[in-house]
Ligand SMILES: Nc1nc2c(ncn2[C@@H]2O[C@H](COP(=O)(O)OP(=O)(O)OP(=O)(O)O)[C@@H](O)[C@H]2O)c(=O)[nH]1
């Protein structure tokens with residue numbers, strides 16, 4: 063990884079790319095904080111819809127340096143239509159129309175970045191349509207002068223939000239297709255290097271929200287914080303390359319975060335903390351089916367310095383925890399990360415990968431089938447077309463991927 067050390071000596075430089083309204087809302091939440099180690103202000107929000115992106119920008123604006131134009135560095139409107147009509151093919155076509163501008167903006171915001179975090183909701187059309195397509199363009203050797211080659215080795219992770227289970231069949235249909243397209247390109251090869259999943263209904267049982275996603279988004283942000291933190295100034299460092307190498311080799315590169323924060327480190331055993339985190343996985347799943355498991359423990363610097371919590375403690379506890387869940391065969395790593403904070407509050411992130419996807423898909427598969435039937439021999443809208451053959455490939459790619467991870 064010689065290229066990484068050239069770019070950043072001490073930690074992974076992340077860039078957040080968001081497309082669509084929900085993706086933009088999550089990304090802007092990074093922006094509205096005083097301190098974003100690992101990301102700084104490398105954030106780009108994109109949308110096909112000018113009104114949506116304006117709202118996102120006005121949330122970000124107060125946090126920009128005086129006189130900085132958000133449109134110049136942090137926002138992009140793409141495609142010739144307003145919105146994607148909640149049809150992912152439209153979002154994809156919009157990105158195709160403006161690929162050069164998108165790549166140009168990404169290069170500008172993410173100069174010398176090590177890893178992209180592409181953020182989109184899977185229920186809609188814009189984010190879900192464009193993000194898998196954009197990743198695919200990079201992975202298949204995008205031919206552009208704009209990035210001067212440095213992007214060739216950049217890692218593309220995706221953060222994908224599953225719709226509430228009660229949302230319309232078309233949303234569930236989009237989600238199933240979006241997951242497939244993030245995991246695999248049309249020819250069946252791996253697309254994103256890592257796909258992080260979070261399901262709205264699983265994170266919040268409040269069905270009355272609809273417009274207020276702050277509770278769900280807060281949880282997502284804290285998981286990403288912990289994940290990014292593990293690659294910084296730590297004892298055991300998990301770097302982004304570590305997250306993606308083995309999972310890609312064994313075809314188990316879908317993950318979900320499982321998080322527990324503010325646990326009293328004086329009081330609780332580490333193994334108990336892992337259990338608490340595992341209880342709060344971001345999608346419905348059976349922990350015992352995980353094929354890859356990473357553990358990130360973040361503790362006050364003083365606790366680490368005093369030896370109250372050590373790297374071997376974390377490793378041993380994690381092994382015990384894995385044994386208890388029949389996961390000793392799963393590959394994995396641990397990291398102990400300091401935080402600048404007094405007290406004894408410890409935060410834990412488990413990244414669970416390669417688990418059986420059926421418990422999640424069970425919520426949407428019927429609606430997917432139902433909606434597919436209603437399409438019959440394909441669908442078109444504006445300049446977006448989805449042929450039966452194309453949809454067949456999308457379904458087959460997902461089915462094959464799921465089978466690899468059925469255990
Ligand atoms: N967690 C979370 N989910 C969101 C948020 N905003 C929207 N969603 C979910 O995302 C889906 C709607 O997608 P949007 O993000 O509005 O869609 P879009 O990418 O803008 O695409 P179109 O509007 O169809 O062009 C629904 O399933 C919502 O439940 C958000 O801020 N956080």
Ligand SMILES: [Mg+2]
Nearest residue numbers: 082083114188
């Ligand atoms: Mg929208």
